Amino acid sequence: MNLFGTPMLAQSDIPMPESAKVHSGSYWFPDQASAFAPNYDFLYMAILWISVVFFALIVGFMIYFCIKYRRREGVGPEPSSSHNTAIEIFWSVIPSIILVWIFYAGARDYFDMRVPFDDAEEIYVTANQFNWKFVYPDGDVSKELHLVVNRPVKLIMQSEDVLHGMFIPAFRQKMDIVPGRYTYAYLAPNRVGEYRLACTEYCGEGHSRMRTICQVHTTEEDRKNTTKWENEKHVGWVNGERLFSINCSGCHSIDGGVKTGPALNTIWGEKEKLIGGEEIMVDENYVRESILEPNAKIVEGYGPVSKMNSFQGKLNDKEIGYLIDYIRYLKEPDKFPGRDAQAEPTTATAEEAGTAKPEKPAETENSIDTKTEDQDN
């Protein structure tokens, strides 16, 4: 049992896995399910015990002196010293050292949690009154947050209306979701199970219902197969379009214009001239190689060294597959199912969720509004 009682899972139909019923949490704390949690709990307990010890010492001495030096019949005031350098130094230096240590430990843990991981899975979080929506790199959409154990995660969060807060007690992590800008949270789930995720900024009447679960799965396959996705029938190229707008659109146009790199809308199936005069047919392997090893084959006019950085380790095979779908779609849109072939919405939330619209963290506040408007359809 922990202080918060059993997890509240009212919003979810997913049966609770065995692991979630066993609490690893202490009397004070819920489960520790994140790599950050032990440090936080340690610091919390350290500060608590330091405070307890000093409280006992100070109040103890105070009571003792009150009694010892109380005013009594026939006992005159004793002469008292007004200054003792040794004691003053002692009680200034020791607490200072402790305070500096608390600051150091707090800052260290804080920065640990704020520094992006190199290989984090990026999950887009949209909060609105009073729902959560999570969009995964391959376009899957869910109403609960589904993670894979020991796989670091970057949450890119935005609000559609008012201020919300994302709190996962088992991770000891909390981050505001502020309208008009993106906020980030870096998660390091290290324990399989089902944990609570709740809104912690009062956001209106339904605030207390704005909670869901964060499920940490054993493997990617487990997550893929056991999760109830909101948009099961989503179309590959739409995912590709999303990934493209996040990763590639800065250098590649899809209207034929040349940016840092060549336009990609008509290359599929064509012969491409490389530096050195060689010609190559643009197919799956060529696109794949262009993404993973840009320098292996360089398009004529873009040498001698490719300005494209490798996406090795940043995009997995499935994501590259979606990008290939998208590049093919750009060339031959008629051969692909339309955007509307996506899952038929069953509820109002599923309707929004059905279209995995490209959501890209913007650098500046101003660009956000235009971006979301642009990408709404």
Ligand SMILES: [Cu+2]
């Ligand atoms: Cu809220």
